Amino acid sequence: MQKKRRQVIRKGNVVVFPGTLERLHREGRLAMERDLHQEAVRNFESVLEIDPEDYTVFDGLAISLYEMKEYERAKEFALLAMQNQAGDYIEILELYLSISIQLQQYDEVELTIQGLLEKEIIPQHSLQKFQYLRELNSRLSTRYEEPSIEEPSITSEQFHQMGSMEQQEFLLSLQHQKLQPYIPLLVEVIEAEDMLPVVKTYALMLLQQVGYQESLAVRKYHFETEVNPSRLVSPEEDQFIGEVQFLAKAQFEKDPTASELVVNLILKYSVLLFPFHWGPYTAEEVAGEYVAYTKQLLYGQQTTESSLLSFIRSVDEEMES
Structure with a gap:
């Protein structure tokens, strides 16, 4: 046959x-x-x-x-x-x-x-x-038609009633808007105890964009600090984060899929935790844990579960949920 x-x-x-x-x-x-x-x-x-x-x-x-x-x-x-x-x-x-x-x-x-x-x-x-x-769509179109309005399009109560995805989308929609009317809301979001870290990140980046200079208390997970938003460096321009990405990417020179994944994982973490890094670790130590985590995700390769790796994993899984 x-x-x-x-x-x-x-x-x-x-x-x-x-x-x-x-x-x-x-x-x-x-x-x-x-x-x-x-x-x-x-x-x-x-x-x-x-x-x-x-x-x-x-x-x-x-x-x-x-x-x-x-x-x-x-x-x-x-x-x-x-x-x-x-x-x-x-x-x-x-x-x-x-x-x-x-x-x-x-x-x-x-x-x-x-x-x-x-x-x-x-x-x-x-x-x-x-x-x-x-x-x-209606809120955004109204703001473009009436740029002189100095009142925010939503109240603090309305913002808190939104789901987390709606909050993120709303803050992203403000990137090219006049931010002055929203400063009190953004400050409230950043200092709120029950706000998700990624929502705080978007609010903090907007205050950085507008040059807000008052000191704010920022808390995410076990990290806590006082920051002046106007002096913050974005994750894309952060020298330490760049060094971590460079060191991790260098371990996957012949594996473009793993190389792109490890860079994305580091950037996702740095956005969620902004303005914090990974705690008292060197760039080499952080990069090593990301290399191990990437090998686990792509190839199922097991490794010793350090406290840093556990935290990296929990942050990544939270962003995926």
């Missing part, structure tokens, strides 16, 4: 070996799950180079490009994903509207949500998300 041959794909003069497309799909989705969005985009784009009509990668491209803040391209692929029914339609629609808000296309967002509600297209379990997007 003759053995069935797998089909060989040709792209111009280049032969694409059997299993290549499946591998690219698999590696792209895995990279997305690990927040390695540049790698995910590379894999999905390689799929389209081989098969331009493979619409199954459109949703992944939209999500990863959004995470990379490439909003124009992300919106293009989100639209293609919806048109070709790639991925969960309602989730992609929510992403499409979030991208449109980032692009300040407020009229389009309002008209789209209004039409969806009138036609009762949105499932009951997703209504709250779309209503929040509509309210956020």
